[in-house]
Amino acid sequence: MFFDSFSDFLAMGGHGFYVWLAYAIAVAIIIYNVVSPLLRKKQFIEQHKRRLKREQRLAERQAAVESGEQS
């Protein structure tokens, strides 16, 4: 360990603000890059699921109408 105490570590010899700000931005950008594609995928799956259900419902109703016409 380079620093004598934890508060020394946080202070970074007076440069704490700059160092921690840089690391905070890095963490933010890393998280953004991981989360945004995951969100997009989740959103897509939900939308697509709804679309598939809608199509299925339509198909079922179509079938029902046709069988109704025949009887």
Added chain:
Amino acid sequence: MSTPLLEVQDLFCERDERVLFEGLNFSLEAGEIIQVEGPNGSGKTTLLRILSGLSQAFEGDILWQGEPIDEVRDDFLSDLLYFGHLPGVKAILTPEENLRWYCALHPHTRTEGITEALANVGLYGYEDVPCHSLSAGQNRRVSLARLYLSDAPLWVLDEPFTAIDKRGVARKEALIAEHAANGGSVILTTHHELAIRDNLRKVTLGGQASPGERMEVV
């Protein structure tokens, strides 16, 4: 005939999430005319753009004289005359200058026939009038005059008869028939009822038809 001039195999095209055509097969022999039919939005223009090589948004194979068209692009283009929705006529040039430039770009054309070609589309005396003072129909006729200048074996014509009077249409039809009689081939779309009967085949694209029946060759 051994290998057809142009052959389309299993062509598929999708636009804006809608399948325009799939499993499209047809071939074009020398001396034949193919009319592409179908309701508006069924992909007639798209098909013509694909065949001429302007659009690459398709799957399937197009063969020119038995070879994949991408590999003989230069040969194919020197044998092609394409007439599209846009006339390709510069408004601030005269009809003669426009045609001269077209002839410079395309082999199989006769520069010396320009005056006669313009006379044939009813623009005699308009050679040196800037095209912006001509009407839209006259501009299309300037572009159509290329048919009289060209020796290219394959003509691809998208709605060539729009904005042309009845007599003009008859003369263009005669020209197309003559081209075919001389061994040339034509692919065209038109809303007119064609008077031509010889060597004419129809390819039908069906807009909203159910899959499988989407296209048939008559």
Added chain:
Amino acid sequence: MANGNEREMSLSRVFWITLRRDLMLAYRRRNDLVSPLMFFLMVATLFPLGVSPDPQFLSEVAAGVVWVAALLATLLSMDSLFRSDFDDGSLEQMLLSPQPLSLLVFAKICAHWMISGLPLTLMAPLLGLMLFLPQEGMSTLVLSLLLGTPTLSLIGAIGAGLTVGLRKGGVLISLLVLPLYIPVLIFGTGAVQAASTGLPVGGYLAILGAILALGMVLAPLAVAAGLRISVSD
């Protein structure tokens, strides 16, 4: 197929005919040619008004101001390079010609330079005078613009080719092309500044020439590819 010699002849003929056609088009609409030049002049006028009319200061920044103004003026005229050909269908006919598209494109770019870059270059000494550019820098200013503006046209044409199918093409071109203009700007102004302080300029001009040579070889290919993509949409 025509034999080699004949083909070569027809290639140079196609080049000249296309060049002449575009020059003729520009000549018939010669009023349009003046606007980039006026723009050039006005941008250069903004600096003394906006920053300081002090001759000392102006002579320091003159090289940069003239170059930036020339760059922006070129950029402004870029959108029209293929726009009218795209709108009236001439571009389709160019694409469907068996002649190499990159050659036609190159001819069009040459014509574009002759009606935009060349007049800008010729007008530059006037701006140099207005901005108190040292006398020693004047000839280098013209030379550097002479070597640099064709590169600007070549690179700008890539942006024009890629955006010709889009309605908001004009703004987009600047976004795509400006970062690519930076080396030309750096060496162009570098040359003029060196000349103003009596340093040798051979190196700078050689680099500008090298960039131009590279651009002449590669840019027409990229433009042709871009046009095919834009038209196929």
Added chain:
Amino acid sequence: MAKSWKMPTWFYRLGSPRWSFEIMGKLLPWFAIGAVVLMVWGAIWGLAFAPADYQQGNSFRIIYIHVPAAILAQSCYLLMAVAGAISLIWKMKVADMVAKSCAPIGATLALLALATGAIWGKPTWGTWWVWDARLTSMLILLFLYIGVYTLHSAIENEITAGKAGAVLSLVGVVNIPIIKYSVEWWNTLHQTSTFTMTERPAMPPEMYLPLLLMVIGFYCFFAVVLMLRTRAEILEREKRSGWVRELVEAS
């Protein structure tokens, strides 16, 4: 006309979106573990154990973010251009999707490099921004990314957008060395900074080893987010195919 080359079969397998989706799914956890382990290890080592710089003190610890981000931002552009070239030449769908995914990732990495550079500049030079050669090149790289990204989003047709983006990124790749060279040269002419931040003679191992860890960790991280984005892109573009339907219904 040149005939198209025949490439090995695995190359064409890569072109199958489904196969790529699955293989990326298998690779993802490994890279994710690598990224987390290396980056946490490297960051702790760099922040708490590496000695301070004799000139800059502790602010130099920003190097462990700044340098990897800068390296990645450049590699990412190269990858984008290569993927674009592959999709142009062999019409490979997946390469196109990879190229598209590269642009936003690369832009954020360039932004990170710029932000950390600026923060580092404040204690070192006393100002937030200095026209230093590296920072300026990075800024131009960010502009190039923005150009590609904007072009992508301006063109509605995905296939056209991909091709146009590929051409632009190839043009950019030819230009990057010229830009770098010209900016470095420009910087020596207008010498603004007395010393550059990152180029120092003989860094001791306890300083550069954590940096090495961070660089490798960043590469793993890049692989992870690139695969995540590409997988999302594959799903969206292949939504009409049967396997996506099954996958969606199963979830």
